[in-house]
Amino acid sequence: MLVNSGRDLWAAAMGGQVITTYTGTNSTAATATTFTTDGVNIPANSVAGQVVVRGAVYGVILSNTSAANSVLTIDKWYTVTDPGGAAAATPAVGVWAILPGAQPAFWMAITATATAPALSDTVLTGEIATAGGGLVRAITAWAHTAGTNTYTLSKTYTANGSDTLPVTIAQMGVFNAANNGRLTFRTLVSPTATLSASGDNVAITDTITGS
Amino acid sequence: MPTVILGNAAPVEARKLDDNSTAVEKVPVKGLKDSRTTFNFPKGTPPGEMLATVTGVFESHHSNRPASWVESDSAALAELLADHYGCAVGRPKEKS
Numbered sequence: 538m539l540v541n542s543g544r545d546l547w548a549a550a551m552g553g554q555v556i557t558t559y560t561g562t563n564s565t566a567a568t569a570t571t572f573t574t575d576g577v578n579i580p581a582n583s584v585a586g587q588v589v590v591r592g593a594v595y596g597v598i599l600s601n602t603s604a605a606n607s608v609l610t611i612d613k614w615y616t617v618t619d620p621g622g623a624a625a626a627t628p629a630v631g632v633w634a635i636l637p638g639a640q641p642a643f644w645m646a647i648t649a650t651a652t653a654p655a656l657s658d659t660v661l662t663g664e665i666a667t668a669g670g671g672l673v674r675a676i677t678a679w680a681h682t683a684g685t686n687t688y689t690l691s692k693t694y695t696a697n698g699s700d701t702l703p704v705t706i707a708q709m710g711v712f713n714a715a716n717n718g719r720l721t722f723r724t725l726v727s728p729t730a731t732l733s734a735s736g737d738n739v740a741i742t743d744t745i746t747g748s
Numbered sequence: 749m750p751t752v753i754l755g756n757a758a759p760v761e762a763r764k765l766d767d768n769s770t771a772v773e774k775v776p777v778k779g780l781k782d783s784r785t786t787f788n789f790p791k792g793t794p795p796g797e798m799l800a801t802v803t804g805v806f807e808s809h810h811s812n813r814p815a816s817w818v819e820s821d822s823a824a825l826a827e828l829l830a831d832h833y834g835c836a837v838g839r840p841k842e843k844s
Binding site for chain 2: 687689741
């Protein structure tokens, strides 16, 4: 199900959201989860979901303040060549830009919770987030057939020794960030899959139709 | 970022049986043939997972026929897929 927050992301991604966007040179040191724009005032939360780029790393903007020096809250810094890898080092000060559109939603999370999705959902209830586990939120494989109105997002999750087993995977959610981020799709997994031992895996594919 | 492109002579759209579920049915796309299906994987995806995902998802969500050709920036994966489908590596040349 495309939830309400996903509808907002879709509109931003397809339409641009803030079309004439922002750039500058910051002098305030960034942190692992914040970035100060220094002299650029951005209306509150108007660039949430967009991407701030500084050098060869980027952050997905979760929220932003409105002030002479707007502060962007991001989930982490991503390496452009390996967004699914470890967080990038916090960038030094310098020229930055916020890109138009929105960060794509290609992160999939799973849960044992089978509660029916609702349009107002903003989180995946009971999301499995076991540190070191094999069932945590991860980047999907994307596939599309030219000329069709659909695309697929797929991920195979393999349980490991850190996971609490057995667990029956009942639902998945798609987000635009590795941590927190905007829930875009929330869908029941059919059929459900029970993982009983380390090494058990489940392959999940969600289908997205354009209209 | 590993990429795989498959020749798709019988493209379909996977349509959800229920908006709240991952279950789908395949519906042929009118007027569309000889298409191609592109898979992009995140860095670090194990080769076995890529192979299983391409073959599984192509057949369950993207096509009614085996791939007619395959291309990839991974030569080994392209060879494995070509062997699986009994097709050539590399797309056919355009007819003039």
